[in-house]
Amino acid sequence: MKNSDLNSLSAVMDKSSLEKLQALHNPDLHKFIAEAVRLCCPDRVLVCDDSAEDRELIRQLALQLEEETALVQPGHTVHFDAFKDCRLHDQSRDKAHTRYLLPHGQNLGPGIATLEREAGLGEIKELLRGIMTGKVMLVRFYCLGPAHSPFSIPCVQITDSAYVAHSEDLLFRTGYAEFKRLGAFNRFFRMLHSAGRLEHHVCADLVRRRIYIDLQEDLVYSVNTQYAGNSVGLKKLALRLAIRKADQEGWLAEHMFVMGVHGPHGRKTWFTGAYPSACGKTSTAMLVGESLVGDDLAYLRTCEGEVRAVNVERGMFGIIENVNPTDDPELYRVLHEGREVIFSNVLVHEGRPYWLGMGEPLPHNGLNYAGTWCEGKVDSCGQAIAPSYRGNARFAVSLDELRNLDARVDDPAGVPLAGIIYGGRDRETSVPVLESYDWVHGVVTMGACLESETTAAAMGAEGVRAFNPMANLDFLSIPLAHYLRNHLAFGCALSRPPRIFSTNYWLRNAEGAFLNAKHDKAVWLKWMERRIHGDVDALDGPTGRLPRYEDLKALFTEVLDCPYTRDDYRQQFGLKIPQELARIERVETCLHQAAGMPAVIFDMLNGQRRRLHWWQQRVGDLLLPGELEGD
CATH class of the missing domain: 3.90.228.20 (Phosphoenolpyruvate Carboxykinase; domain 3)
Known part of the structure; x- marks a missing residue:
């Protein structure tokens, strides 16, 4: 590790985190993390490996930071994305502010939004500058596709959101061991995310939300958002990087x-x-x-x-609306009996989650994405507030919860x-x-x-x-x-x-x-x-x-x-x-x-x-x- 990178990281990492990072003999990885630290200025950096202890640490941190709240069922939590009204919320992919960063004069054709690379990097880095002051930066390693496979794509996620890290722990294969096995390689996917300033544990600066994808560096920047489609980098944001990689290598x-x-x-x-x-x-x-x-x-x-x-x-990150015991018996069972489930943007009443189309009457009041809710509540635009958010009330579970999971x-x-x-x-x-x-x-x-x-x-x-x-x-x-x-x-x-x-x-x-x-x-x-x-x-x-x-x-x-x-x-x-x-x-x-x-x-x-x-x-x-x- 370069002295300049070591100095940047030593100042904000404890001995355990620094040793975990130094065990990965990858200069490009070290450089990426050190640059993120210098840009975002976190108070502390926590590097996690594949251990159950680090996984549990992330889960507990999500509860401590109140990005998630425990439900009555052990292991079940709920998260809410920001909602101010029908015009300003964090409940969907922000297509208007999602851009590919390309060199001057290049484009990807009609319907694919791009931005000149240098201008885009300047804008996103200015938004990220100092954004993690007072926060903990989390560094997590994952593998897209099975490990030790022709399909494997190692990824590193940097985020200040324990909810994002917890979600990815449920949804993706661990990748620290894969980084350790591969050593000094530079073709890995990189994600740098910050939820930004929070009010009542949700994003406060939604008008400054940006999701920029640097194809040249296989790097996704995401800021001022918690909604998983914008923040959980290994989902559809990594799919965009993978489509580009597949094009270059002859697969799909x-x-x-x-x-x-x-x-x-x-x-x-x-x-x-x-x-x-x-x-x-x-x-x-x-x-x-x-x-x-x-x-x-x-x-x-x-x-x-x-x-x-x-x-x-x-794992499975699915829309929960209309999941009911008649049409989706196995999913419904998991959502009630699973060992670990993150619900998002559902209605919570007396510590239990409810959603539209679940096959039973919903409570007349409770807590949801808009705060304290009761029937007939409207937002500042006069639009009715549904008990669970239509199209973005979701669940995240590990596939290991499912009895129909194939052995292969x-x-x-x-x-x-x-x-x-x-x-x-x-x-x-x-x-x-x-x-x-x-x-x-x-x-x-x-x-x-x-x-x-x-x-x-x-x-x-x-x-x-x-x-x-x-x-x-x-x-x-x-x-x-x-x-x-x-x-x-x-x-x-x-x-x-x-x-x-x-x-x-x-x-x-x-x-x-x-x-x-x-x-x-x-x-x-x-x-x-x-x-x-x-x-x-x-x-x-x-x-x-x-x-x-x-x-x-x-x-x-x-x-x-x-x-x-x-x-x-x-x-x-x-x-x-x-x-x-x-x-x-x-x-x-x-x-x-x-x-x-x-x-x-x-x-x-x-x-x-x-x-x-x-x-x-x-x-x-x-x-x-x-x-x-x-x-």
Whole structure:
């Protein structure tokens, strides 16, 4: 360690912390931490290793600093993010102040916010200057993906928020030992975060909130925020760094679950799935009877001719709204019986957490993100304050709490991937399940063309279609055309790439009633598993391969023990040709805005358009599956 760095660190570290840091023979790491100390000026620096003692120290510190409050259930705590009113709060990702820092003259294309690097560094460092005076700086080490693996990405998190450190302890694999094993290497992810000035234990300077991502240094700066999407650097902020790294190294970093679907005779088939928020991603990954590897982030690499996938994380940070004993029995059990759970932005009454859609009546008063709450309370804008925050009442738990966790969750080689699912929220167009014709057809028409309708809770207007390729658009750190080109090349290099499917759990009839029950997704998943192994046939339609009625009828009996009528089948799988054509037009408009889009994408969409027009001339605007069978 350089003398200048040693001097900076010795002044604020006790013997134990300094010894832990000196045991890591990594000059770049030492330099990063020393520079953070000189910039942020903490009173004390605490360096943590992978021990249970340091983990417990962080948990207790979160309680002492009152960033978290203990609940009645032992090991359960609650955290609140700042909320002043509907216009000023810390309850969501701050897209307006999240920027990539790039050299002068560079950009990442439309829709990806950037800032000139030197100007951005000057601004963020000025905001961070002296910000930890009077506070403790926490230095934590983690590993994205299994340790000692081709997938491993070591990370260091510097923060003054014990809540952030506690959350990451639950959500990610420890990484101190990985740093120790690797020695003097410089390709690790770095996160520097400060919650800033606090009032009543929440962020007070929200107008000075900034999240800047320095791609050149693999470094995320985050200041004046506690909301996990802005502060827990290893979640979606690290995903942005990983997408860039994957682009340089020839693999994929994706917003996907990883799960094993059980088939006949003890067979297990591995899937990943990408869904925008509130479209059924976690509920699919947590289906009863299947095996979970991860519910949110995945790295995909090719190995000896096949695709392997790992869960980036080791915990679950989920939206708690509508988690109830009927629809999510395992999650509901964990939230009541788990050994360690952090709740956030829920309602607390007599030391117990409550949330919307939990399947029981809520108390009429309590404590929530807005302070003391009672029914009818409004904010300064006159907007009603919900008992738990819609879209950001959450929970954080370790995957070890789950009984459906697969034994291969930490397999350094990952699991062999057989299927990829893309799902969105679509009330009128997409059928419940569909298989692509091949890799390119699936990447283009199911992944690149993914749309999802917003919900009233999330966006203020229900049914607005949002273009969201691979459910990853918000996190891209490379141009969209380049990202899609990488996907096309990734599978085309394989003789047997994973099959690609799409799902839609939200189809409605003309009266607005859902055509799918909540548990029908279990059948769609079993059908996909059987398609991969050739156990069932499919019908070739203009947009892909559809299930046959007889196969679904048998699966509804086998999986759900319920009837499935031919009328159900026709309503769910009738292709609405005008709506399908309109979607192609919408998506093409979005894709044309990005420079350098591969020509094969438009060729594939034109081919789909021609097939739809051919069927429209033959049968009209509605193509029933019986027409494909020749009925």
